[in-house]
Amino acid sequence: MTLSHQDAEPLIALRGVTRIYPGAAGPFTALDNVTLSIERGEFAVVVGASGSGKSTLLALLSGIDRPTSGEVIVGGTAVHALKERAISTWRGRAVGIVFQFFQLLPTLTAAENVMLPMDFCGTWLPRERRSRALALLDRLGVADQADKLPHKLSGGQQQRVAIARALANEPAVLLADEPTGNLDSRTSAAILKLFADLVRGGQTVVMVTHEHGALRYASRTVTLADGCIVPSDHAAYA
């Protein structure tokens, strides 16, 4: 029953989410009563101008930030209600995050970077972690870079390692924040294609981007403006 109930629920559900930041020039509403749901296996691309609330949306989905009001449900978990201590563990297992500037730990090799989330969350047996990391790197086409430190890798390679790291704990959803923002167009295209491949394999991806080229891979486009979702032909409302 639970399973079927869960299946019936969307993977991600935002209900009446508002996020207001206090500021010197008065409160700033980053998201205004946003309601949105994303199903399993979707490739949702969030677009919008600077300051439209894209990054806030991502921060709320990953539990990095909390809504001022409203509910954030990811994979059946009420993220907005989680205690601070529980959030880290939940995030490590349920969400994989890909950053614009890769944010690989410079003192760890590519493989060690991928193994790190498994260490933190205690997923997989310790002796299995390296082979799993190598398998992920192989899947992303950078297996030959496994024992190199990040500064020896190109930007594209670093982002592939970062994606592998985000996938380490088999998260329900991959959150990507401008993942191609720091890459040349050829590499960007390759990374976008990679995300599309992952989605084809069943992975749910939510990606914030400025890049219009991303839209052709998206199964959904969510357009934000001034903290609100702009209705569009592709958009589906819950």
Add this chain to the structure above:
Amino acid sequence: MLRDVWLHKPRTILVVLAIAIGIVGAGSVLNTWALLRVVVDEGYRATNPASATLWTDSIGPDLLARVRALPAIADAQVRRTVSARALVEGGWRPAMLFAMEDFRANRIGLVRERAGAWPPKAGEIVLEHSSLDLAGAGVGEALTVRYGEAEPQALAVTGIAQDQGLAPGWMEHLIYAFVTPATLARLGAPASLNQLQIVVRDASLDQDAVRRIAFAVKAEIERAGHPVRDVAVPVPFRHIHADQMNSLLYTQAGFGVLALLLSGIMVVNLVTAMLTGQVREIGVMKSLGARRGQLAAMYLALALVLGLAASALALPAAAAIGRAYADFTAGMLNFDTAGYRIPLWAYAVQLAVGALLPVAAALGPVVRGCRIPVSEALRDFGIAERGSGSGGRLLGRAGGLTRPILLSLRNAFRRRQRMVLTLLTLATGGAVYLGALNLRASIRAAVAGMFGAMKYDLAIRFARPYPADSIEAAVARVPGVALAEAWSGGSAAVVRPDGTFGNRFVVSAPPPGSRLQAHLISAGRWLRAGDANALVVNPKFLEDEPSARLGGDVTLTIGGRASRWTVVGVAAGESPVTMSVYAPREAWTAALGVAGVDRALVASASLGKPAQADLRRRLEQELVRVGFDLAGSGLVAESRAVTEDHLLMVAGFLMIMSQLMIVVGGLGLASTMSLAVLERTREIGVLRAIGARHGAIHTMVQVEGLVIGIASWAIAIPLSVPMSLVLGRAFGEIMIRMPLTFVPEISGIFQWLAVVLVVSVVACAWPAFRATRVPTAAALAYE
């Protein structure tokens, strides 16, 4: 830029604090040093110490007036010093009573009143400040005092006074006290004042010149019909503990410089980190047309401002700590710092160093930072793209480590220069700590060597001479005596070519073939059976009596009679501070003109101080029972404790210094780790974003600190060897006139490990807590 300084308050506060800590560390040592120098130089002079002391039978007002009228004499006064015993916690402790007609008229060797009433009246006793603990009585209580075998008398303790010219009573294991001649009479002690203290008019005279004046005074007293028994002339204006004090002051000065260096290292670390955080700003300013020189001047001016701010914080703290430490040190040597100020030059030096040190430390990093090309400076995003050094990678390959531990290990080696400097700071503190422990062990070994020559456990003095055979027979009858020998001895002085004689020294006269004294000889030979007037002297004797040399003859005055003696050997391992001499028993008693000997040396059959104290008690009872008159007795263990206390004092100071340095090292580690956390805010955010919990982040920072701590531990061990050798050499030369043998204190290595672990954990507690406060959002914030 100033706004930036304000915006990054934690970092700015850290920089100012680091500089302040450095100045407090070095400044307090400098203040202690400067203040103690003044106290030692002026404080002792201010007590108007006696230029010489003469002992006779008694000196009346007329004779005193005649001495005072001598042209070379500035002042003279009389007193009496009496050895007695005081009853403390059921046992008798040695006491020294100073008596004077009116202490208010005391002008030589000034005594400062500390508490209660001053001066003492008849039946009252005023205790010397440094003997309080030993006396176990305070103002308002009674102290039972006994002179010889006379009836003990309870005296009311009415006050506490301090005589800075005395070595501390607690160190000498001697209760000093002040009484009136009437009190002496009540105790049954001779009450006439027989000790003449003089001060010469010309304060610039050396010891020999003062001695000639003292002998002119001696002649004057003898002309008045009073035989002068002894003349003592100390080195003018030199406190008895001046050597210890000087060695302390110089060591402290050395550590002051070291502390300053360490704080300089800390500032280099912090300024480098600050500039790293400013790379973008530098890029922006350069793109707006700022020249390299302008930027450098700006940052150096900022360093100056921060230095001044730190000095403003540090100077009062350094003054307070320096003052407290000087008080403590002075107290150990029976000095009083009250009424003395830290000299102004010490403040000036601290201010100058405080202001300029950050500028000097910033010079290198600033020049480097301002050279970064604009394009590079503007491209400063994300996690710093810098791998760990090969050392870190090697560490990681040790295998079997989880990634978080690996991350801590490699992070520790990330800022190689900063890590090395932090490491060295902590390791230096550790090396001094180990050095101090080794020095303590070496001192104990040296004292054991010194006393190792004494194969007896206690000595008994008789009030008059007895035949050696009768003493030995009576002592041997007491159960628990392993071996007993009857010795003679006393005091003598060298008659100098100009007719004056030198300071008195103690002579021990063992029987031929003595088994209670080992023969440690550094030159010549030990006494032999059949030796006539032969002497074995210690190095201090040859130093103080330049006319004496190995193989040469000297004339001694013994009990007022002159005799010729030959120096046949120089003893090693003897007291470094006082002259001591051995002579054959029969030759000595002949020169003294007495039949019989006056002391028994006894080896106890059982070890341990309680058993030996018990044997002493039973021996005294038995000897009195069979009719001997006793003058006193002493345990070797007690004299050994006195000597150890003297010598260990400096090791104790070193210990305190090393602990301070470890604290500075800990602060260095704390600042390094705080910086690391500040610099890695985004990285920590990323770790949180990929699932690291509070505990994991906390542990990672702590482990990184422990890596540095343990590395410092390891480095300090080899570093402590040259440190111990240098300390042992310097200390030995100053205190016992021979280099100490290096004795490693192995347990110290483990103690130091425990210390460094605690220091690391404590130093990283705040940075680790800060790290857990880093919001995950930091991972996403790019501007």
